Amino acid sequence: MSAQDLVLPAPKTKIARVNTGFWWRFPTYLVAAMVLLPLCVIVFSWLQPAPDIWAHLIETQLARLLENTFVLLVGVAVSVCVLGVSLAWLVAACEFPGRRWLDWGLMLPLAIPPYVLAFVFLGLLDYAGPVNTWLRNSLGIAGGIGEVRTAPGVIIVMSLVLYPYVYMLARSAFVNQGRELMDAARSLGVSPLRAFFKVSLPMARPAIAAGMALAMMETLADFGAVSVFNFDTFTTAIYKSWFGFYNLAAAAQLASLLLLFVLLGLWAEQSARSKGRLQTRRASSNNDRYQLRGLHAGLACVYCALVFAVAFLVPIGQLLIWTFSHLNEFDNRYWGFVKNSLVLAFLAALVSVGLALLVSFGRRQSPVKGLSFWARVAGLGYALPGSVLAVGILLVFTLIENQLLAPLRTWLGFGQVLIGSLAALILAYVIRFFSVAIGPVQSGLDGIRPSFQEVAQTLGSTRLQILRRVYLPLLRPGLLTAALLVLVDTLKEMPATLILRPFGWDTLAVRVFERTAEGQWEQAALPAVTLVAVSMVPVVLMIRRSNRD
Amino acid sequence: MNQLRRSVIINRLAKAAKVTGISMLSVGLFACADDSANKNVLTVYTARNEQLIRPLFDLYQQETGTEIRYITDSAGPLLARLKAEGANTPADLFVTVDAGFLWQASNEGVLQPFDSEILKTNIPESLRSTQDDWVGLSLRARTIIYSTDRVNPEDLSTYEALAGPDWNGRLCLRTAKKVYNQSLVATMIKTLGEPETESIVGGWVKNLAAAPFSNDNQAMEAVVAGLCDVTIVNTYYYGRMKEDNPDLPLAVFWPNQDDRGVHVNVSGAGITKYAKNPVAAKDFLEWLSKPEAQYIFAEANQEYPVNPEVEPSELVKSWGEFKADSVNVEAAGRLQAEAIKLMDRVGYH
Numbered sequence: 081m082s083a084q085d086l087v088l089p090a091p092k093t094k095i096a097r098v099n100t101g102f103w104w105r106f107p108t109y110l111v112a113a114m115v116l117l118p119l120c121v122i123v124f125s126w127l128q129p130a131p132d133i134w135a136h137l138i139e140t141q142l143a144r145l146l147e148n149t150f151v152l153l154v155g156v157a158v159s160v161c162v163l164g165v166s167l168a169w170l171v172a173a174c175e176f177p178g179r180r181w182l183d184w185g186l187m188l189p190l191a192i193p194p195y196v197l198a199f200v201f202l203g204l205l206d207y208a209g210p211v212n213t214w215l216r217n218s219l220g221i222a223g224g225i226g227e228v229r230t231a232p233g234v235i236i237v238m239s240l241v242l243y244p245y246v247y248m249l250a251r252s253a254f255v256n257q258g259r260e261l262m263d264a265a266r267s268l269g270v271s272p273l274r275a276f277f278k279v280s281l282p283m284a285r286p287a288i289a290a291g292m293a294l295a296m297m298e299t300l301a302d303f304g305a306v307s308v309f310n311f312d313t314f315t316t317a318i319y320k321s322w323f324g325f326y327n328l329a330a331a332a333q334l335a336s337l338l339l340l341f342v343l344l345g346l347w348a349e350q351s352a353r354s355k356g357r358l359q360t361r362r363a364s365s366n367n368d369r370y371q372l373r374g375l376h377a378g379l380a381c382v383y384c385a386l387v388f389a390v391a392f393l394v395p396i397g398q399l400l401i402w403t404f405s406h407l408n409e410f411d412n413r414y415w416g417f418v419k420n421s422l423v424l425a426f427l428a429a430l431v432s433v434g435l436a437l438l439v440s441f442g443r444r445q446s447p448v449k450g451l452s453f454w455a456r457v458a459g460l461g462y463a464l465p466g467s468v469l470a471v472g473i474l475l476v477f478t479l480i481e482n483q484l485l486a487p488l489r490t491w492l493g494f495g496q497v498l499i500g501s502l503a504a505l506i507l508a509y510v511i512r513f514f515s516v517a518i519g520p521v522q523s524g525l526d527g528i529r530p531s532f533q534e535v536a537q538t539l540g541s542t543r544l545q546i547l548r549r550v551y552l553p554l555l556r557p558g559l560l561t562a563a564l565l566v567l568v569d570t571l572k573e574m575p576a577t578l579i580l581r582p583f584g585w586d587t588l589a590v591r592v593f594e595r596t597a598e599g600q601w602e603q604a605a606l607p608a609v610t611l612v613a614v615s616m617v618p619v620v621l622m623i624r625r626s627n628r629d
Numbered sequence: 630m631n632q633l634r635r636s637v638i639i640n641r642l643a644k645a646a647k648v649t650g651i652s653m654l655s656v657g658l659f660a661c662a663d664d665s666a667n668k669n670v671l672t673v674y675t676a677r678n679e680q681l682i683r684p685l686f687d688l689y690q691q692e693t694g695t696e697i698r699y700i701t702d703s704a705g706p707l708l709a710r711l712k713a714e715g716a717n718t719p720a721d722l723f724v725t726v727d728a729g730f731l732w733q734a735s736n737e738g739v740l741q742p743f744d745s746e747i748l749k750t751n752i753p754e755s756l757r758s759t760q761d762d763w764v765g766l767s768l769r770a771r772t773i774i775y776s777t778d779r780v781n782p783e784d785l786s787t788y789e790a791l792a793g794p795d796w797n798g799r800l801c802l803r804t805a806k807k808v809y810n811q812s813l814v815a816t817m818i819k820t821l822g823e824p825e826t827e828s829i830v831g832g833w834v835k836n837l838a839a840a841p842f843s844n845d846n847q848a849m850e851a852v853v854a855g856l857c858d859v860t861i862v863n864t865y866y867y868g869r870m871k872e873d874n875p876d877l878p879l880a881v882f883w884p885n886q887d888d889r890g891v892h893v894n895v896s897g898a899g900i901t902k903y904a905k906n907p908v909a910a911k912d913f914l915e916w917l918s919k920p921e922a923q924y925i926f927a928e929a930n931q932e933y934p935v936n937p938e939v940e941p942s943e944l945v946k947s948w949g950e951f952k953a954d955s956v957n958v959e960a961a962g963r964l965q966a967e968a969i970k971l972m973d974r975v976g977y978h
Contacts (some may be wrong), residue, residue: 140973208854323705478713553675579706583698601845
């Protein structure tokens with residue numbers, strides 16, 4: 081028999097070429113390009129060297145700034161991890177008095193912007209604050225509680241506002257794990273503590289790492305809270321180069337170094353995640369919690385309640401006291417500020433989540449090499465200090481405005497079209513918060529079996545139909561979480577709102593800026609507390625939704 | 630059959646509604662952008678906070694019918710935006726709370742010179758640009774505030790003296806990152822030279838009772854609470870605090886009255902190079918330099934009017950008269966980078 085005989089005859093029927101979903105890769109490219117453009121502006125700043133500023137910074141500042149940044153980052157990472165994981169485990173796996181309330185109460189600090197908690201914290205605890213004054217005058221403790229404008233002070237404030245990220249993600253990981261695996265480990269004679277560290281924790285590792293990554297990126301990029309404490313970090317050097325030396329190029333160069341740190345961090349997180357085991361999503365879990373009794377129940381309750389009180393009740397109480405002593409701050413424009421905040425946040429959430437859906441769906445439809453790399457690039461906007469990114473976006477927009485749109489404009493007789501439009505501001509929010517939106521959408525998508533799509537495809541549905549009729553309903557929880565997260569983040573966002581907002585579009589965050597810029601913390605309390613109240617709505621919705629799962 | 634047709638129609642209607650909605654939304658998104666074709670609109674980028682400048686916008690609008698629209702932000706981002714927008718900027722006027730940023734705006738070429746006799750007569754030369762492209766609109770004095778409980782004002786004399794051993798552990802300062810302190814040190818470099826200024830600022834740092842504060846209010850509260858005895862702040866912060874608490878155990882001291890005088894800075898404005906409405910912008914500046922507006926502008930924040938014809942408010946007058954440093958406030962901008970480097974070297978953060 082010769083080899084030729086083995087060749088099968090060509091089939092008579094025409095086989096349809098497998099459609100690789102070519103077009104579905106483009107949403108990813110689009111978002112990646114949107115994020116990359118402002119980043120490029122920042123990276124290209126190296127073309128304008130600023131050697132004298134670098135020499136000065138290296139000589140006098142950088143060592144101290146790097147040390148401060150490192151201490152802050154490690155401190156925040158450890159504290160959000162410990163706080164977030166311990167609280168999440170207690171409310172997800174145990175039953176104790178007050179658990180049902182604390183379960184969602186512990187999410188509420190997410191509604192407080194870091195810069196607000198920072199000034200409330202200092203207003204209460206600084207040398208001249210009520211606590212120290214009372215300690216000195218009534219108890220005769222001369223030193224009071226000591227200086228709080230220190231590294232530990234900043235770490236406490238940042239951890240209290242950022243732990244909800246870890247708490248939220250770890251909590252749903254623990255809830256989804258259910259109890260069987262823990263019980264299996266226990267039946268093999270392992271102590272509860274050991275079972276937790278050997279079984280539950282490793283399974284929740286990807287979720288915890290994702291939460292910590294968000295918290296650490298925010299810490300690195302934060303300028304508001306650290307500047308209230310006058311605690312110098314790497315971002316301080318960026319602002320000093322910009323505002324002090326009027327050298328935007330040097331500021332952008334420093335920012336690009338920051339970006340490098342973040343890339344390293346993300347790479348580390350990614351490798352931690354890939355080593356983590358895949359989570360099995362349980363369709364139904366009737367969640368038998370460990371019933372804590374006696375001392376254990378008391379301790380668990382006190383611990384959770386204490387965190388809730390310190391992170392939420394006390395700051396809100398102080399804000400309310402300040403608000404009531406400065407009620408003349410209120411005028412009827414406030415409803416306008418609330419409306420503006422909400423409209424902006426709502427549009428930003430809608431667009432970000434829409435794009436996140438297209439990108440993550442696109443990754444599944446068009447498994448090209450490198451697409452996941454671009455998807456990750458699209459998430460980098462979160463890692464830069466807000467105002468550096470805002471200026472990067474501004475530079476790109478003006479470039480588009482002045483180069484591409486100029487002929488059109490002169491033809492139509494318009495002024496500026498892009499800059500100062502709502503669209504530009506929404507786009508800036510999307511660039512900044514895309515990574516917040518893509519997380520929940522992507523993980524929701526990962527939980528949907530590809531066979532659903534295959535079935536739909538064999539029934540002759542197009543991809544758009546599949547997206548709408550198969551994925552959209554299944555993804556609803558993930559999409560909602562993503563939208564609510566973007567909503568909260570946009571409400572709190574300050575620098576991009578300030579520089580890119582259309583005339584007359586003042587928001588609550590802008591009002592907080594106007595007052596805190598003058599050091600008038602008590603007058604800033606009204607807009608701040610309104611901002612927190614408005615942000616609580618999406619946070620509470622998010623919790624209610626996650627409880628229904 | 631009928632039902633099917635109806636559902637088809639409904640579907641189509643829904644689709645049409647969606648398309649209309651989306652296109653209307655996108656038109657709306659861009660509609661908020663510029664309409665500077667309208668000649669009766671003045672556009673202002675202001676680093677002076679809304680609550681301090683809006684009353685004047687409203688008044689001017691009432692008197693002249695000129696509509697004023699504005700955005701507020703810190704001077705740095707606003708300047709970056711002005712520069713990036715270039716010839717397309719909608720802004721006619723750039724308002725700051727410090728001469729340094731005005732000098733910088735001028736230096737970056739985003740301002741245009743203007744010729745106005747009214748402004749020249751109403752505003753002293755040391756509070757205007759030497760290029761005639763910006764003017765100061767209110768004067769802010771950065772002076773010494775002391776505890777009336779623990780300090781005898783006779784022991785106070787100059788900014789320089791606060792570096793001496795008498796004040797060891799008794800001084801509180803705001804952060805060196807704030808432009809007000811940078812301007813103070815910059816003008817000191819201008820008159821005293823760099824080496825002497827460096828040893829003075831170094832002396833301040835040695836005398837600090839606590840790490841520098843992020844704002845003037847905190848520094849004064851620390852003096853009240855007894856953490857330290859003296860601090861250096863802008864007088865209007867003192868004024869605001871005194872207004873809230875008339876029994877405040879703090880008082881104003883005017884330093885350097887026998888030599889250069891108290892350090893002063895301005896909150897001021899310049900007309901942008903590509904202003905669409907430069908005439909209206911100049912008219913507004915001239916209006917602001919006139920007595921009526923000058924009083925309101927300064928009084929809103931308990932500052933001093935720049936127009937020498939106009940008296941400050943009664944409250945501000947009660948702090949006493951003083952001799953101000955007559956060095957041109959431009960020096961604050963020109964020497965700002967030097968000042969920051971100097972403060973970095975001596976560890977003033």
